[in-house]
Amino acid sequence: MATDLETRPGIDDSGVQLEAATLREMYWQMLRARRTDERAWVLHRQGKIAFHISGIGHEAIQVGAAFALRPGYDYALPYYRDLAFNLAWGYTPHDFMLALFGREGEPTSGARQMPSHWGTRSLNIISQSSPVATQVPQAAGVALAIKLRGEDRVAYTSLGEGSTSQGDFYEGMNWAGVHKLPLICVVENNIYAISVPVHLQMAVPNVADRAPMFGVEGVIVDGNDVLACYRVVKEAAERARSGGGATLIEAKTYRPTPHSSDDDDRTYRPREEVEQWKKRDPLARFQAYLLEAGILDEQAIADYEARAREEIDRAQAAAEAAPFPPPEAALGDVFAPVDETLRAEE
């Protein structure tokens, strides 16, 4: 599968039967995430926001996964690069802008947490920690609870390949294997842990090669092909819901941007490599496929672009107009209040 990336950047739609309207919706979600992400970079360069961590280039696996699951019914424990996943799951550019600007009313944490750490209670999205891979054992716990309650939900979690060097990854996946949990773990392998290339992170060629040691299914997919990603996540979800246990999916992709707004990737990788990967851009590939299939035309693309710009402009304006939280807003929510209803009966 990895070698496919070296050849024609097509779309593998085998076994995928989706309505044209759904395919257009997938395209819209990828485009909307891309434009939102690009706006965040602009805002950072303008000095308007303190921090951005980008998901550009990762939209195919993220949107493919969100469409293969049941947003708000299944549980999601995404990682910081998953803007497109979150937007496709129900989070909005307005929510994201409030987070970027750290303003009052920011829905995930009231502007206490850094942007891109997510967490939307109403959508079953669980907040991520900054230290990486902590979500994997948590996702195993979510999946265990699903199994104990006899539900047909799935716990979905994602991380970068760099995070698979953490012990938490192994412990969580081992649990998932031992207890045959309804867990889908997607590793978005973009071949860099900030500056450290993948060959200095692991001595096996693929993250998914580790699946047998957990006793779970391992799958490698072209992470820049949204339909191939959709298919493997869909299959993993069916396996999980039918009692077949967990799946470790490795989506081979690339991060054309720096790790975050705090680093300069020119110090650790050649420009030619970045340019080469830009040719495999997941959004451009899907757009070409849809144009060729007659599902999109130039006018429709222009309409989507205008719609994205209008939504993002509105979200940015609203966030910029929102006030800072008052200093005392930092004091709440350290402890949950005592719930009188939980008192033991006399």
Next chain:
Amino acid sequence: MLSEKHNEKEAEGAVRELTYAEALREAMRQAMEKDDSIFLIGEDIGVYGGAFGVTAGLVDEFGPERVRDTPISEAAIAGSCIGAALTGMRPIGEIQFMDFITLSMEQLVLQAAKLRFMFGGKAKVPFVLRTPGGSGTGAAAQHSETLENWFVHVPGLKVVMPSNAYDAKGLLLSAIYDDNPVIFVEHKLLYKTKAHVPEEMYQIPLSQSHVAREGRDLTVVATSVMVQRALQAAEQLSEEGIEIEVVDPRTLSPLDDRPIIESVIKTGKALVVHEAPTTGGYGGEIVARIAASEAFDYLDAPIRRLAGLDIPIPYNRTLEYHTVPQVENIVEEARKLVRGEY
């Protein structure tokens, strides 16, 4: 070896200034040049130069074997420091943010700190684990932790917190040549601050508290970036005729408490300032040392603590600012103490 003077001429010329980050880098470079057993391991410390640029350029000088980029594995960074140190090396590990040291706690608390004791004194574990702590960069609760007191509570670990570039170099060299595991807590906001740093390989002994400023009216015991804020507060207070004495423990454990006690005997009042949350923070230890000493008889006000609020560090910069002590808070608290308002 370390008392060699490389730069006798220095006194003649202009005072040489380095940033805190440069001072740390120079300490590592000089130590590595002299001793092949010293090497660096950590995340992104090679071509990238470390998240805060402290190790910038060292990989070019010493190569990727001695400036080793690691996978994202804090437990493995700490564990391999221990293993290498047990066999005669002197590793310097870097934990990219102090928050991430939580992922290496078992190795540090149960292994590094106890190995010598459990080996009946027949082993030593000489390594330094450098890590930047502190808030003020808009990085929220999981990139801004100030966790030094967790390690102070573990016998067998030394805990060092330099407050300026001069101390950073001298303390790091002492930490490198110490035969014990040293948790070396740097501060993100101090990396770009400058001070006079001699080129020679000077050492500042561990466990030697330092009077950073003399004064008669109040003893302020501060750590890390709070030493700088206390010194700024001292300038403001001096204009009002209040002279505070600032004591910087520099090594938090084992603590040299004599300069603190002697200072309080002189001033009769004490304020402890640190960034970590108040409850369970290092200030409690300082207060207890003062209260249990002969300085108790000289106190004419309650000993006060000014520290972080008991909340996680928030992202929004206004919330973040108000979470930890700032210069104006120190000024106000010092005034109240000196004026007898407590």
